[in-house]
Amino acid sequence: MDEIVAHVRTLQIGDALSKTAAAEALEELAYCDEENEALIAAAGGIEALIHLLRDGSAEAKLLAASTLGIMVINDDNNVLIAEAGGIEALIQLLRDGSAEAKTWAARALDNLAFCNRILIAEAGGIAPLVHLLRNGSAEAKLLAASALGSLAFNGDSRVLIAETGGVPPLVHLLHVGSAEAKRLAARTLGILALNENNRVLIAEARGIPPLVELLSDGSAEAKVEAAWALGSLAWIDANKVLIVDAGAVPPLVELLRDGTADAKLNAARALGELAAYNECSKVAISVAVGLEALVQLARRGRVTAAIDIDRCEGADRLGADVYRTIVRFAGNPAKRKAALVVAALFKDCVPCEVPDDIKAAIGSYL
Numbered sequence: 001m002d003e004i005v006a007h008v009r010t011l012q013i014g015d016a017l018s019k020t021a022a023a024e025a026l027e028e029l030a031y032c033d034e035e036n037e038a039l040i041a042a043a044g045g046i047e048a049l050i051h052l053l054r055d056g057s058a059e060a061k062l063l064a065a066s067t068l069g070i071m072v073i074n075d076d077n078n079v080l081i082a083e084a085g086g087i088e089a090l091i092q093l094l095r096d097g098s099a100e101a102k103t104w105a106a107r108a109l110d111n112l113a114f115c116n117r118i119l120i121a122e123a124g125g126i127a128p129l130v131h132l133l134r135n136g137s138a139e140a141k142l143l144a145a146s147a148l149g150s151l152a153f154n155g156d157s158r159v160l161i162a163e164t165g166g167v168p169p170l171v172h173l174l175h176v177g178s179a180e181a182k183r184l185a186a187r188t189l190g191i192l193a194l195n196e197n198n199r200v201l202i203a204e205a206r207g208i209p210p211l212v213e214l215l216s217d218g219s220a221e222a223k224v225e226a227a228w229a230l231g232s233l234a235w236i237d238a239n240k241v242l243i244v245d246a247g248a249v250p251p252l253v254e255l256l257r258d259g260t261a262d263a264k265l266n267a268a269r270a271l272g273e274l275a276a277y278n279e280c281s282k283v284a285i286s287v288a289v290g291l292e293a294l295v296q297l298a299r300r301g302r303v304t305a306a307i308d309i310d311r312c313e314g315a316d317r318l319g320a321d322v323y324r325t326i327v328r329f330a331g332n333p334a335k336r337k338a339a340l341v342v343a344a345l346f347k348d349c350v351p352c353e354v355p356d357d358i359k360a361a362i363g364s365y366l
Contacts, residue, residue: 158194
């Protein structure tokens with residue numbers, strides 16, 4: 001404790017050289033040591049580091065940003081840094097610091113962003129984060145994408161991120177980023193896509209094809225984010241066509257069968273959106289999943305409607321939609337019902353007779 005108090009005191013009253021040395025010492029003490037982080041805060045270190053962040057030398061600013069970036073992981077310090085004006089100082093460093101200092105500022109803001117998203121946006125943090133997303137190092141771009149994703153949980157920030165030009169560099173990151181950068185870009189685009197205008201912008205920036213590629217080639221975590229993003233983009237009919245044309249249905253079906261629990265939820269959501277109000281989407285889904293699933297129903301020969309459809313969520317929604325259609329034909333034999341559901345995927349309304357091509361596809365099971 002005495003050592004920490006001495007270093008903080010040096011930050012407060014020392015000359016430029018000694019302040020830099022004290023900041024470096026505090027950085028080392030804070031690294032992976034929650035007890036020391038709390039002691040630095042208790043000794044007044046946060047306020048002293050923020051003052052150095054504003055008025056220190058270039059090296060001292062970098063060390064102050066680095067130390068705050070480490071300390072901000074602690075929830076209590078997160079609050080203290082925001083209350084002491086750290087957000088504004090970090091954003092200023094994001095604008096005019098060295099490349100390395102900008103990276104540390106982005107790291108600190110990324111850790112601050114989830115609990116302080118409105119403060120960061122109001123302090124003007126979105127524009128320099130978008131600039132870093134375009135022009136920063138690979139690590140800086142990753143951190144900027146992550147921070148913008150947290151800020152985008154606020155509806156006004158979704159609009160501002162898009163207006164500041166955030167969509168194209170996020171799409172570019174889907175093409176060239178590391179596996180983790182691609183995941184974060186998909187996550188941020190998925191949150192931005194909760195805004196209707198942004199769905200159009202993402203499609204215009206050709207964001208759909210790399211998201212579909214991520215469904216097949218990304219990490220398990222990236223597939224979850226890509227499925228969510230495509231599900232949000234599919235709220236626009238024009239995007240449904242683009243998503244299906246980009247080949248999204250087969251990997252979404254694969255996720256529905258074999259993905260993690262979150263992947264299944266997001267895949268079911270996306271397939272449900274694609275199946276609504278678009279004929280080519282219905283055809284693609286029926287080919288990939290509808291025939292197989294419904295043929296199994298036809299093969300069993302009996303269907304139960306003992307399911308509370310309106311309470312179904314997530315992955316169960318897809319099955320519930322099948323049952324909902326089957327229930328409409330309660331007077332028909334179960335095998336006939338399954339055939340009619342398949343036919344319904346190809347038509348806007350269920351025909352009186354099963355079309356010959358559908359009958360041929362599942363006839364051996366009837």
